[in-house]
Amino acid sequence: ALVTSKEMFKKAYEGQYAVGAFNVNNMEIIQGIVEAAKEENAPLILQVSAGARKYAKPAYLKKLVEAAIEDTGLDVVLHLDHGENFEICKQCIDDGFTSVMIDGSKYSFEENIALTKKVVEYAHERGVVVEAELGRLAGIEDNVNVSEKDAIYTDPNQAVEFVERTGVDSLAIAIGTSHGAYKFKGEPKLDFERLEKITKLLPNFPLVLHGASTVIPEFVEACNKYGGNIPGAKGVPEDMLRRASKLGICKINIDTDLRLAMTAAIRKYLTENPEVFDPRKYLGEGRKAIKEMVRHKIKNVLGCSNKK
Ligand SMILES: O=C(COP(=O)(O)O)N(O)CCCCO
Numbered sequence: 116a117l118v119t120s121k122e123m124f125k126k127a128y129e130g131q132y133a134v135g136a137f138n139v140n141n142m143e144i145i146q147g148i149v150e151a152a153k154e155e156n157a158p159l160i161l162q163v164s165a166g167a168r169k170y171a172k173p174a175y176l177k178k179l180v181e182a183a184i185e186d187t188g189l190d191v192v193l194h195l196d197h198g199e200n201f202e203i204c205k206q207c208i209d210d211g212f213t214s215v216m217i218d219g220s221k222y223s224f225e226e227n228i229a230l231t232k233k234v235v236e237y238a239h240e241r242g243v244v245v246e247a248e249l250g251r252l253a254g255i256e257d258n259v260n261v262s263e264k265d266a267i268y269t270d271p272n273q274a275v276e277f278v279e280r281t282g283v284d285s286l287a288i289a290i291g292t293s294h295g296a297y298k299f300k301g302e303p304k305l306d307f308e309r310l311e312k313i314t315k316l317l318p319n320f321p322l323v324l325h326g327a328s329t330v331i332p333e334f335v336e337a338c339n340k341y342g343g344n345i346p347g348a349k350g351v352p353e354d355m356l357r358r359a360s361k362l363g364i365c366k367i368n369i370d371t372d373l374r375l376a377m378t379a380a381i382r383k384y385l386t387e388n389p390e391v392f393d394p395r396k397y398l399g400e401g402r403k404a405i406k407e408m409v410r411h412k413i414k415n416v417l418g419c420s421n422k423k
């Protein structure tokens with residue numbers, strides 16, 4: 116069924132694991148993800164960005180997710196990722212989403228609070244939960260582009276005030292991650308002290324980690340080997356994600372690792388099978404790669420196998 120993340124996050128917090136939030140844009144990506152979650156008996160969040168809604172059109176994505184639930188019997192959260200304003204959050208809530216993110220992180224503290232409160236009011240009246248963001252990620256991906264110098268980590272005391280004044284259900288925090296495949300110039304590093312401080316001030320409050328792809332080296336190498344060009348791509352090491360999910364992080368966002376898995380598999384297949392031109396062949400390879408990658412994440416990184 117379509118569910119909110121309320122129960123999922125409560126269990127994830129107590130069980131010291133995280134739920135995967137995977138970005139979806141087409142049928143094969145959805146199928147690969149839900150097949151993995153089904154086999155792992157795992158809780159699941161499928162998230163749709165504004166870019167995904169433009170690419171696939173809202174109706175297709177909604178019906179594909181409904182089909183996935185019908186086919187697998189899974190409990191799935193349908194979440195709007197990086198909602199930029201009240202309107203798109205309202206649209207998705209009216210369209211049956213069970214969770215929305217209102218990303219006011221580019222505004223002032225007070226403006227972010229005012230905007231988030233407005234979305235929380237509308238969402239809670241309809242049984243929908245809300246994620247907000249405080250602090251700014253660095254990094255470039257789609258239309259989420261904040262240059263390094265403005266990257267401002269989340270202030271723990273502000274986080275308490277923000278949660279109290281908005282009534283938001285979960286909070287995306289900035290502790291060193293960024294969107295996309297080029298997350299770190301030097302050694303990967305997350306501000307775990309800051310994360311611990313936030314959990315001490317906000318016990319049992321679900322936190323969200325954006326920009327959390329590992330940028331799996333095996334896929335980067337395969338992409339580059341079969342005609343790609345993504346040198347120096349680097350992400351969050353798996354042990355840091357495991358450590359974060361043992362703390363207050365209950366939701367870990369993954370988009371780039373899906374993109375890399377699918378792209379590597381399709382590049383490899385097309386290079387090795389030049390005579391093939393049936394899209395089911397290479398899209399099917401992409402789907403398989405996504406399924407295997409998501410299973411690995413669920414089992415070895417998120418720790419949410421058999422936690423459905
Ligand atoms: O936090 C993330 C994904 O992060 P990553 O790029 O590490 O997979 N997202 O919110 C998904 C994509 C953002 C803009 O489209």
Ligand code: NA
Pocket residue numbers: 127128131132133359360361362363364365
């Ligand atoms: Na957790």
Ligand SMILES: [Zn+2]
Pocket residue numbers: 197294325326368
């Ligand atoms: Zn994000």
